Amino acid sequence: MAMLSDGFDAIVIGAGHNGMALAAYLAKSGLSVAVLERRTEEGGGLCTEEVTEPNFLHNLHSNYHSLVGICPVYDDLALHDNGVEYVHPAVQMGSIFSDGSALTIHTDMEKTAASFARFSRKDADTWLRLFAEVSGYLDLMVRTLMYAPPITLRDITRALASWGVEDKSEFLTARLRSMSVADFLDRHFENDRIKAMLAFHAAICAYQPHVPGLAVTYPVLLGKITNWQLCKGGSHRLAHALMRVIVKAGGRVFPQVPVEKIVVEGGRAVGVMTPDGFVRARRLVASSLDVNQTFQSLLEPGAVPARTLEEVAGVQYQDASLFNVHLAMNGLPRYRAAAFDPDIDRAWILNLGFESLADFEDEFASVRAGRLPAVPRLNAAVNSLYDPTDAPPGMATGLLRVFAPFALADGGAEAWSREARAYGERAVERWLGAMVDGGAGLVRRWITETPLEISQKMINYRYGDWMVGRIHPKSLLENRPTQELAQYRTPIPGLYLCGASQHPHGYITFAPGYNALTVIAEDLGLEKWWAQV
Amino acid sequence: MSAIYSDAWYDDMKALINGSPEFRKQAPRQRVVMTLEVLGDGASPYVPQGQDVHFLVVLEEGAVQEYRPLPERHDGKGLGFRFTAPATVWESIAAGGVDPITAGLRGQIKIRGDMRFLMQNADAVKILVDLYGKQISTEWPKGKPPYG
Numbered sequence: 001m002a003m004l005s006d007g008f009d010a011i012v013i014g015a016g017h018n019g020m021a022l023a024a025y026l027a028k029s030g031l032s033v034a035v036l037e038r039r040t041e042e043g044g045g046l047c048t049e050e051v052t053e054p055n056f057l058h059n060l061h062s063n064y065h066s067l068v069g070i071c072p073v074y075d076d077l078a079l080h081d082n083g084v085e086y087v088h089p090a091v092q093m094g095s096i097f098s099d100g101s102a103l104t105i106h107t108d109m110e111k112t113a114a115s116f117a118r119f120s121r122k123d124a125d126t127w128l129r130l131f132a133e134v135s136g137y138l139d140l141m142v143r144t145l146m147y148a149p150p151i152t153l154r155d156i157t158r159a160l161a162s163w164g165v166e167d168k169s170e171f172l173t174a175r176l177r178s179m180s181v182a183d184f185l186d187r188h189f190e191n192d193r194i195k196a197m198l199a200f201h202a203a204i205c206a207y208q209p210h211v212p213g214l215a216v217t218y219p220v221l222l223g224k225i226t227n228w229q230l231c232k233g234g235s236h237r238l239a240h241a242l243m244r245v246i247v248k249a250g251g252r253v254f255p256q257v258p259v260e261k262i263v264v265e266g267g268r269a270v271g272v273m274t275p276d277g278f279v280r281a282r283r284l285v286a287s288s289l290d291v292n293q294t295f296q297s298l299l300e301p302g303a304v305p306a307r308t309l310e311e312v313a314g315v316q317y318q319d320a321s322l323f324n325v326h327l328a329m330n331g332l333p334r335y336r337a338a339a340f341d342p343d344i345d346r347a348w349i350l351n352l353g354f355e356s357l358a359d360f361e362d363e364f365a366s367v368r369a370g371r372l373p374a375v376p377r378l379n380a381a382v383n384s385l386y387d388p389t390d391a392p393p394g395m396a397t398g399l400l401r402v403f404a405p406f407a408l409a410d411g412g413a414e415a416w417s418r419e420a421r422a423y424g425e426r427a428v429e430r431w432l433g434a435m436v437d438g439g440a441g442l443v444r445r446w447i448t449e450t451p452l453e454i455s456q457k458m459i460n461y462r463y464g465d466w467m468v469g470r471i472h473p474k475s476l477l478e479n480r481p482t483q484e485l486a487q488y489r490t491p492i493p494g495l496y497l498c499g500a501s502q503h504p505h506g507y508i509t510f511a512p513g514y515n516a517l518t519v520i521a522e523d524l525g526l527e528k529w530w531a532q533v
Numbered sequence: 534m535s536a537i538y539s540d541a542w543y544d545d546m547k548a549l550i551n552g553s554p555e556f557r558k559q560a561p562r563q564r565v566v567m568t569l570e571v572l573g574d575g576a577s578p579y580v581p582q583g584q585d586v587h588f589l590v591v592l593e594e595g596a597v598q599e600y601r602p603l604p605e606r607h608d609g610k611g612l613g614f615r616f617t618a619p620a621t622v623w624e625s626i627a628a629g630g631v632d633p634i635t636a637g638l639r640g641q642i643k644i645r646g647d648m649r650f651l652m653q654n655a656d657a658v659k660i661l662v663d664l665y666g667k668q669i670s671t672e673w674p675k676g677k678p679p680y681g
Contacts, residue, residue: 136640144648151649159655163634532609533645 002252007280008034011272012288013259013298014499016044016460017062018513019288020242020253022498024077025517027251029526031283035246036274038258038459043239044288045458045466046231046508052328052445056397057234057390060326060449061458061466063381063399064204064349065231065238065508066224070142073510076530082241082248085232087386092228094347095197096434097355102337102344103197107226115341120191130171130188130222138223145220146511149487149518150477150503153177153216171219177473179215181207182357192356199360200351201225203403204379205507206318206467209360213473228349232387238508262287262294262495264303269495272298281494283524286516288499290460290468291315291481305491311482315501316475320367320403321451321464323376325424327398328444332385334436348385352434353377363403370409372419376402376427395444400427406451406463416450424448460499467507468500477503488516489523496520536672537579537627538571538586538602547600549664556664559657560595565650567592568607570617577620578675586620614646625678626666633662 002008010026012019015037027033035042045061052058068074068086094104104115109131117124144156157174160166166173176184181202185195199209205221207214231238243253261273262285271280287294295304295312338345354360354377366373384396391397402423408415428446432439451464460468469475478486481501488497498516500506521528535541550556571586580586587606591599607615622641625631636642644651651658 133638137638139640140637140644140648144652148647148649151652155649155652159652159658162655162659164659165634165638168632168635168638533612533615 002032002034004034004254004257004274004276004279007271007282008032009281009283010034010286011036011279011281011284012286012498013262013272013294014038014044014288014460015042015239015243015253015255016288016499017046017238017242017508017510018498018500018516019044019286020239020246020513021073021077021510022286022288022513022517022520023251023253024242024245024249025530026520027246027249028077029521029529033246033251034279035251035253036257036259036272036279037253037255040255041236041239042243042253042255043236044460045506046235046239047458048234048236051326051447052397055392056328056395058326058397058399059235059383060324061454062235062508063230063383065229065235066227067142067509068227068229070139070224070227071510071514072147072530073514077242077245079238079241079245082244084238084241086229087232088227088229089346089348089386091343091346091348092226093197093201093349093351094341094344095193095200095351095354096335096337096344097193100337100340101193102335102341103193104341104343104347105197105201105225106343109226111343115343116191116194118341119193120189123189123191123194126188127194131225133169133171134219134223138220141220141223145217146504146509147514149515150480152478153473176216176218177213180210180212181214181218182209182360184215184218185209185357195357196354196359197351198222199357200354200379203354203360204349204401206471206505208320208364208471209357210364211472214471216473217476230348230383230386233389235508259298261300262298264299264492268493284494284496284520286496286498286520288513290462290499291485291497291501292462293459294497299492303492308482308484308491311484315481316470316472317463318465318467318470319405320364321406321454322466323402323404323420323423323427323451324449324454325400325427325446326449327400327428327446328391329396329398329442330444331394331442332396333382333398333431333439333442335434336436337434338436346385348381348383350378350380352380352431367403367405370405370407372404372408372423374426376423376430378402378427378431380431398431400431402427404451404464406455413452416452420448420450465506467505469505471505476505480505488512488519534670534672536674537624540602542671543588543600543602546665546669547597549669550597550600550661553660553664556657556660557595559654559660560592561650561654561657562594564591564593565613566590566611567614567616567646568603568612569623570606570615571620571623572617574619574621576680577624577678578680579624580620612646613650614644616642616644618642621678621680627669627671628673628678629667630678631666633666
């Protein structure tokens with residue numbers, strides 16, 4: 001078995017899902033590969049821990065996997081044969097409104113349309129046309145916009161214009177480039193609550209509904225609205241599967257081996273320095289860390305062109321993080337709104353508090369101002385509804401998330417230690433308030449996780465940004481993280497970028513790792529066994 | 534005019550494309566190998582259900598170098614693109630009854646390959662699909678789509 005001192009063909013820094021996927025492909029291509037990980041466990045955001053009580057499995061970060069069956073990595077690496085099992089909840093998400101009504105989104109679009117029709121028949125019809133249209137080109141869009149190194153938005157819009165797509169589509173128009181998700185919803189839908197439900201879906205994907213220009217990617221998001229899946233036994237199972245593939249292919253994952261420096265000799269990346277000494281990389285080093293760590297902490301300033309450093313220093317992060325509450329519960333919640341729509345009790349993900357597009361504007365304005373609303377608006381998930389193995393028999397886990405500032409107006413990020421418990425109580429109270437009998441006796445124990453704590457545990461999530469870079473037209477595609485670094489190569493030969501700082505963004509997409517692989521394969525002349533046309 | 538899927542039909546198609554000054558102007562210079570897969574769907578009288586027709590198109594230096602039927606499915610080696618659709622869809626496009634871009638948008642044609650290349654050569658793609666759909670003169674000995 002290869003030791004660190006032997007050196008490797010390829011060294012991947014960071015054992016998040018992108019780094020591990022890249023390592024697995026490279027190992028299966030015959031390279032000797034090592035993944036070096038600072039923490040004691042592989043997986044990065046694929047982090048499942050018993051943080052409340054024993055045998056209650058909580059996904060601390062990655063919880064929703066919406067690219068299963070779409071992302072090529074699952075099949076290429078045979079992850080389903082290596083211990084990963086997914087559950088596809090029939091009621092994907094729902095909203096409970098203050099008047100006791102509810103909306104539900106199902107894997108069965110006819111059921112979704114029926115739910116929408118109770119609020120607006122016209123919107124239900126629009127929804128069916130929209131979903132049918134998007135379903136037609138989703139595969140093409142995903143392969144073009146996610147699982148390929150980025151091309152420019154100009155190239156994309158020129159192509160769509162050349163092909164006359166605007167005349168052939170009800171929903172794809174050149175105007176999407178300047179529209180926000182909220183603009184798109186206002187243009188096509190009439191009912192506030194339906195718009196809020198659809199905007200909620202975008203918001204929990206980190207697409208803030210009022211950011212101009214994000215409508216251009218909204219069709220891809222919408223196409224996946226029925227594909228939110230739950231990793232059975234916890235998201236960390238996916239990390240184990242990736243590790244299994246790497247090891248089977250002869251690669252190694254080394255936990256508790258933090259990389260202190262990327263070593264550059266003669267202008268080329270030749271290895272890394274760890275507390276145990278130098279580890280040689282004969283062909284490449286790939287960093288899955290955020291671009292700031294890679295360039296500002298791991299490389300000597302003299303090794304990087306000044307212009308590159310300047311642009312990296314200007315990389316922007318999301319202005320909204322998450323405040324999490326993880327709950328151990330004595331059973332499943334039952335909502336009063338089930339009297340209106342019984343399916344709401346089976347909704348995996350729940351919107352509680354966003355009732356119009358204006359609510360999102362208000363929410364993100366508060367976040368940007370560093371304020372905590374008196375009544376938190378929640379994104380609640382009960383995984384045990386669909387995966388009872390994540391809790392002792394008859395019991396359940398719960399997850400509440402609230403968009404939150406990294407730094408509070410009064411006291412900055414450190415002030416979270418003062419506010420967390422009280423804000424957590426407000427979040428739990430709000431949730432219980434929507435339940436039958438106020439959810440009496442349901443909650444056993446809960447703990448909070450603040451934006452500061454998230455960023456301290458997951459150091460890639462600077463400022464608690466789980467997308468590892470803002471979701472904004474100026475930070476997507478050919479601009480992510482900077483124009484110079486957008487193609488996964490760096491100005492330092494032999495050094496590549498494969499983390500969520502890169503196109504397309506964070507989340508369990510595998511796309512940054514997969515796209516880095518495409519570029520590395522071209523540079524190294526690897527046979528692309530995974531990309532047979 | 535040549536019968537669909539006949540050798541002469543493939544030759545006509547090649548000549549038509551190479552005779553287009555617009556295509557020669559817009560076409561990529563590098564070698565691009567594509568295959569079209571026509572899947573028997575039970576409606577087409579030309580491709581029985583369960584059987585497939587495959588043909589190969591090779592572009593290089595702004596012209597079609599090869600446009601010919603294949604005896605079997607391309608194994609993917611050296612292939613840049615694979616376009617797959619039911620026979621009725623392809624034949625409806627060739628008959629001018631279905632717009633190929635619309636068929637692509639609706640997922641009726643499955644496209645495998647680097648979409649970035651297609652987008653970056655969008656004008657050439659447009660000319661090509663227009664030629665295929667609107668200008669090829671085809672004989673339909675067993676009837677023309679839409680099929681009853």
